[in-house]
Amino acid sequence: MNRLSTPWAAAMGLSAPILNAPMGGVAGGALAAAVTRSGGLGMIGIGSAGSTALLQRELAYLSDVDSPFGIGLIGWGVRVEPALLEAALASRPALLSVSFGEDWSWVERARGSGSVTATQVADLDGALRAVDAGVAVLVARGAEGGGHGQPLRGTLPLLRELLERVDVPVLAAGGIASGRSLAAALAAGASGAWIGTAFAACRESTLSDAAREAMIAADGTDTVVTRAFDIALGYPWPASMPERVIGNGFTDAWHGREHELAADHGALAHVRTAIADGDYRLAPVNAGLGVGDVVAVEPAAAVIARLCAEAWDALRR
Known part of the structure; x- marks a missing residue:
């Protein structure tokens, strides 16, 4: 007990x-x-x-x-x-x-x-x-x-x-x-x-083993609050509710440029492929500021x- x-x-x-x-x-x-x-x-x-x-x-x-x-x-x-x-x-x-x-x-x-x-x-x-x-x-x-x-x-x-x-x-x-x-x-x-x-x-x-490894390697300073993945994947989350994820190549390229992302079909296809392949250099992993304790x-x-x-x-x- x-x-x-x-x-x-x-x-x-x-x-x-x-x-x-x-x-x-x-x-x-x-x-x-x-x-x-x-x-x-x-x-x-x-x-x-x-x-x-x-x-x-x-x-x-x-x-x-x-x-x-x-x-x-x-x-x-x-x-x-x-x-x-x-x-x-x-x-x-x-x-x-x-x-x-x-x-x-x-x-x-x-x-x-x-x-x-x-x-x-x-x-x-x-x-x-x-x-x-x-x-x-x-x-x-x-x-x-x-x-x-x-x-x-x-x-x-x-x-x-x-x-x-x-x-x-x-x-x-x-x-x-x-x-x-x-x-x-x-x-x-x-x-x-x-x-x-x-x-x-x-x-x-x-989560996949690769996603867990991304969490273990990350610190709270590696996270970013963004709508990039919601825009890319067509999720119906309102603009007032972004998500905190581990920053990666996709957020580096598109965070703050979401209005452009919606029209870039190549980028949208790229991130969907990364998710299917478990490539977390581009695919999202949600994590909070406490991720450094993991x-x-x-x-x-x-x-x-x-x-x-x-x-x-x-x-x-």
Whole structure:
């Protein structure tokens, strides 16, 4: 049993106040099962390119897991494919997160199915709208986070502001990849940590070995917040929600020139070929500012044990 806990984590049946972020294309059922078996809350992520069929396949990894797990969806993904929400609720997740949208009709349905509801927010206004809609848990997604989001505030300043203004549990997300950063979030009042980058490099994630190697070789200063890949791949992320990725040859060439990229069919074909070939000199790898703390490919259980032990030591000092 981990000694590190919070009242919210204990109420959710967790022995560690840690959730893996539901990263689309990265956090599948194998990672969710591994995190859940290790005392955290494992989350399956269905991203902008996901589907109901994909969710059903990933849920199979949790068929023999008795501990709580969660599912993370994208708001417009549910709007385009309503069956995603149906399939998610049918699996009885302990936590259902639907983020990046303003349709709150899912909240009452999830609550009626017995799931705790959560959503990612980037500022106080978004947090207040979510609470008014009945969302039970907020995820304070700071600008340090990898992948998509609104890069408006740092994680700890955002967390502080939300804790002063809302009465629901708040999870900290963005830049938490070490025990010290976990300790800082918990000491600031977070009910848990929503961790992406540290788990993306785990052997249970769906990333390729080459993508994991790119993460291990990178530092936070190697990341860039860009829309280049969204433009190249035709993903429907709004301009207000760019993604933080490890910079490479493609971002060097096109970041800041996205208006030109949309018309350059050769460049678009080039990056698609690189993705198919696993060539991360051009293909995207999402990573947050904590990527420098990722130095090896580990099982999720080892990541949770290390983060908790380091955080416990830091908090006792």
